[in-house]
Amino acid sequence: MMKLLVLDGNSILNRAFYGIKLLTTKDGHFTNAIYGFLTMLKKMWDETQPDAVAIAFDRREPTFRHLEYDGYKAQRKGMPEELAEQMPVLKELLELLGYPLVEQAGFEADDILGTLAKASREQGAECVIATGDRDSLQLVGDGVTVRLAATKFGQPQVTVYDAEKIREEYGVEPPQMIEIKALQGDSSDNIPGVAGIGPKGAGELIRSFHDIDHIYENLDTIDIKEGMRKKLREGKESAYLSRKLGTICTDVPIDTKLETYRLQSGDKAAAARLMARLELFSLIPKLGLDAAAQETPEQSKTADSLPVKVLADGAGLLIPLQEQGRADLTAVYDGNEISSLLLPMDGTVFVLKPEKAFLRALCGNAKIVKNIHNSKPFYAALERLGVEVKNFGMDTLLAAYLLNPTSSDYGVERLAAEYEVPVPSANGEYADAARAALLPALVDRLTTEIEQNGQLDLLKKIELPLAKVLAGMETVGFAVDAAGIEEYGKGLQTRIDEIQSRIYEQVGYEFNVNSPKQLGQALFEKLGLHTGKKTKSGYSTNAEVLESLRYDHPAVEMILEYRGLTKLKSTYCDGLLKVIGPDGRIHSSFNQTETRTGRISSTEPNLQNIPVRTEQGRELRRFFIARPGWVLVDADYSQIELRVLAHVADDKNMIEAFRENADIHRSTAAQVFRMPEEMVTPIMRSRAKAVNFGIVYGIGAFSLSKNIGVTRKEADDYIKAYLAHYDGVRSYMNHVVELAKERGYAETLFGRRRYLPELTSSNFNLRSFGERVAMNMPIQGTAADIIKIAMIRVAERLTREKMQAQLILQVHDELIVEAPQEEAEAAAKLLTEEMQNAVSLSVPMLAEAKIGKTWYDAKE
DNA sequence: TCGGTCACG
DNA sequence: ACGTACGTGACCGAC
Structure with a gap:
């Protein structure tokens, strides 16, 4: 039997829009409803496996009703601009994917569903209706089921309604659904129903009396309350009108030959390109378009498989690489070691296990430009071998980050899709080789983009050299006193146990103080304290709320202390002990492509949030130490962000103050x-x-x-x-927001960008957020640029002056160098100088360095 | 996996 | 009238 899937396009698009948080492309086009629609369509398709499919859309002609003031307003409110703009794009995409779209002027999607359901039934076919509205439930019957679509937590959800399910849920037969609606009405559809009768009353009446005809024919005799009889009597006209309005039309003049709705071939490659332009990369493989995505418009569909040659030795490659003038490297690592290197050349990917001699020859050859995706681990590996890189050209990871720091995926494949890089082949066997083959074109493409954005200096003078500095910092690590941390942790634990039992005494029972839920119950239900703010899931128990209750009950202060202690114990003591390396040092990862402002971030562990504001927390810094005979030199900028503000705003008063x-x-x-x-x-x-x-x-x-x-x-x-x-600040703040609105992005003094699609949002909160970011990003980002320059200069100068001292940590406005005792003073001087001279602004950049055996001592 | 909380600049 | 300061990461409990 033939099976037809009919989608209610408008209602599913609506559900998707409201069920998924606003997504945009980096230039500000909204895509969340398109994304949600396609995931829902995919789910429906997979679950029903239809032979044919029709996607129905409304095409309401403007009628008198829509011109009335209220109707017009309701219409506008019902379809925000963010959703409206996605509609035509979705239709285009669906057509490219080969889905037959059905519209008929003057009819709603509902009516098309009804017409196709009836046609299916008449032709002995099975019909599955996919919609977000319960209206269509009246259509359920022989061979017709409704799959009700919802989007919960961003995930598509489906409930199947057949006649049995409707009987179970509503206690009536499917055709009676319209009788319920006649009484109940539907405000969203402008169906009045009978005043004073809601879902419950309507359901009961129809279950008892079958339909409104029977009710009204016997209105004086049926057994109902007098109030109800009165309501029904007064609402009679409205009930019949509602039934008429709510009845889905089943004879829309559309093609009812089911064969018409077989899936068409569409243009898969164009669909994949459009999806890439919409930055909906994850959908491309989900919809099985991987192969299509790799076709460029000119290419034939029969791509050869990618030739891969495994070499025992790379020596033979050096001459051709030099002739080519470039090496586009893809490295595979085993720990910190390069286990294989992939090099595409003339359409072939060469794979080799790189010996040190080969790496030295390749990297040392200034006639070969080296390009790579993610240079930091490459530098780390080479450093261990003592190999220097000459003529480094491009890191596509860093370039992609500069082009859009808001992205969360900088994978080569995704970038190739985003930047429409021609894919050399469809070979899927060797993922590494396929990636390697993409690199040359990606390098060229991103170089062009970076140049067009005027970000070449930012890339070559800041990000690329910084990657090497970060690699060095990760490799060196920060020495810690593990035994010290352990002992400190034991002290904390003793105190935690003590306070915990006192909290139990105060509250009167034992519970998990770490559970915001249980704590909320204890404080606000058991102890009856005044609730402060609420969160989505219950009472807020954060420090601000507890602080306000501090004197209302002795337990509160204990809980505050408990919180502080357990934080120190679990995040810092236990957390840090877990990540100490065999060398007794902590090797944090410094991520260069994580933040939207240009700062670096630190993970596993995060060394940028080690406590300092309270004395008890600050004590931890005593366990961050220099190796024997060495010291730590810690330098920080004074008021870097305000100084940057004084400069970029060109504010006379603030400049003078500084x-x-x-x-x-x-x-x-x-x-x-x-x-x-x-x-x-x-x-x-x-x-x-x-x-x-x-x-x-x-x-x-x-x-x-x-x-x-x-x-x-x-x-x-x-x-x-x-x-x-500070009048300059005032005009700067206004100007910078206007400029960001005009250009679509905010930028730093050095041309780092952050795109701000939020600025065009019709949502007040979102737009306001965009405005604040437009003010903040240039300041925070410029400060980040400056300390990055300082880091590069510090690292270079330490090398140039043949010092043993090494940079080991950056904390946004602070640099830490580990230096042999005898280099301490020189390192302090060097650090201060390079930080202060990193840039020349209209105000001095002040930095101060201190020396100590521990981080605590070096930061007093 | 997510939200709440809290550590840092 | 709106809801309310920028940027991070780790841990925990709840789902």
């Missing part, structure tokens, strides 16, 4: 509170400091007031006073 090396928070306080600096109290200074921070983050009066505990009005006055005095 040139005079003023205490910037004090000087801000003097301005905001309009008084001489000598009269600024510590409270005023700390408030001014919060204002300075707020400015950098894209300030709002509400958050500032919350942060410093003043009224919103006061906070607003502070901001006004601030902007009045």
Whole structure:
């Protein structure tokens, strides 16, 4: 028997849009509904395995009803711009994929579903209706089932309705669904129903009396409450109108020959290209378009398999590589060692196990430009062998990051799709070889893009050399005193046990204090404390809430201490002990393509968030040490972000303050509170400091007031006073947002970009967020650029001056060098100089270095 | 896997 | 009228 799948295009698109968080391409086109629609379509297809498929869309002609004010507004509200723009793109994509679309002027998708369901039944075929609306349930019957689509947690979900399921859920036969609706109405569809009757009442009436005809024919005699009888009597006209409005039409003038709806061949390659343009890369393999995605429009569909040659020795490659002038390297690692190297040349991928001599010859040959995807591990491997790289050309990973730092996937295959790199073959056997074969074209393509963006300097002078510095830092690592951490942890544990039992005593029963859920029950249900904020899943128990309850019950303070102690114990003591290497050092990974602002991040472990703000936490830094006979030199920038702000905003007053090396928070306080600096109290200074921070983050009066505990009005006055005095900052903030809106991205002094599709959103919150980011990213990002330059200069100079000292850590505005005792002073001087001279701005960049045996001592 | 929490700049 | 400061990563419990 033939099986036809009919999709209600509009309703599924709607469900997808509201069920999946807004996704955009990096240039700001919304794609979440398209993504959701296709995953739903795929699921429906897989589950039903139909022989034919029709996708129905509304094509409502403007009618008088739509021109009425209310109707117009409802219409607009029902279809936000973010969704509307996805509709035509989805239709194009569906056509390219070969799905027959059905529309008929003046009819809704529902009516098309009804017409095709009826046609199927008449032709003895099976019909599966896929929709997000329950309206279509009235169509269920012989050979017709409805699959109700929903999107929960971003995942497609389907509930199957046959006649049995409807009887079970509603207690009526499918055709009676329309009788229920006649009484109940449907506000979203402008169906009035009977006033005062809801789903429950409507269901009961229809279950008892079958349909509205029977109800109204016997209205005076049927056994119902008098109130109900009155409502029904008054709503009679409305009920009949509702039934008429809600009845799905089954005779839309469309083609009802089911053969028409067989899947067509479409243009798979074009569909794959469109999906790549929409940056919906994960869908390409899901929809089985991998092969199509690899066809360029000109290419034939019969790609040869990729020739791969395994070589015992690479020596023979050196001459041809030199003639070619480039080596596009794909390395495979075993630990830190390069276990094989893949080199595409003239359509063949050569695979070899690289001996040190070969690597030295290749990397040392200045006539061969070396390109690679992800240079950091390559540098780490070469460093172990003592091999230097001359003439390094391109790292496609870093280039792709500069082109769009918001992406979360910089895999070669995905980049090849995004940047429409021709794929040399469809060979899927050797994934590494296939990737290697993509590299040359990707290198060329990304080089062009980077040049077009004016980011070549940023790439070549900052990111590429930084990768080598980071490789060095990872390799060297940071020495720690494991026994010290262990003992410190034991002390914490003793105290944790003690407090835990006291908390149990106070609350009256034992529970998991680490569980926000159980803790919420204990505090707010058992102890009856006032609930503060709520979270999605219950009461909020964060430090801010607990702080406000501190004096309401003795348990609260204990819980605060418990939280602090367990954090130190589990994240820092236990966490750090787990990652100490056999050399007694911690080798964190420094990720260069993770943040959207250009900062680096640190993982496994994160060494950029080791406690410092409280003394108890700061103690941990005593266990971060220099090796015997060596010391740590720790240098940090003073107010780097505010100095950057003074420069980029070209704010005369702020520039002057920094040139005079003023205490910037004090000087801000003097301005905001309009008084001489000598009269600024510590409270005023700390408030001014919060204002300075707020400015950098894209300030709002509400958050500032919350942060410093003043009224919103006061906070607003502070901001006004601030902007009045720092007029350059005011105009900069306005300008930078406008510029970002115009260009679609924010950028740093060095041309690092962050695309901000949020700025075009019609959603107030999202757009406001975009505006704050447009203000913050150039500041945070420029500061990140500056310290990266400093790192490169520090590392180069340490090498040039043949010092043993090495850079081991960066914490955003702080650099740590491990140096032999006798190099300490020289290293401190070098660090300060290179940090201060990394860039020349309209304000001095001040950095200060300190020396100590431990991180604690070097940062006092 | 996600949300809540909290550590850092 | 909206909901409310930027950027990270790790751990835990709950689902």
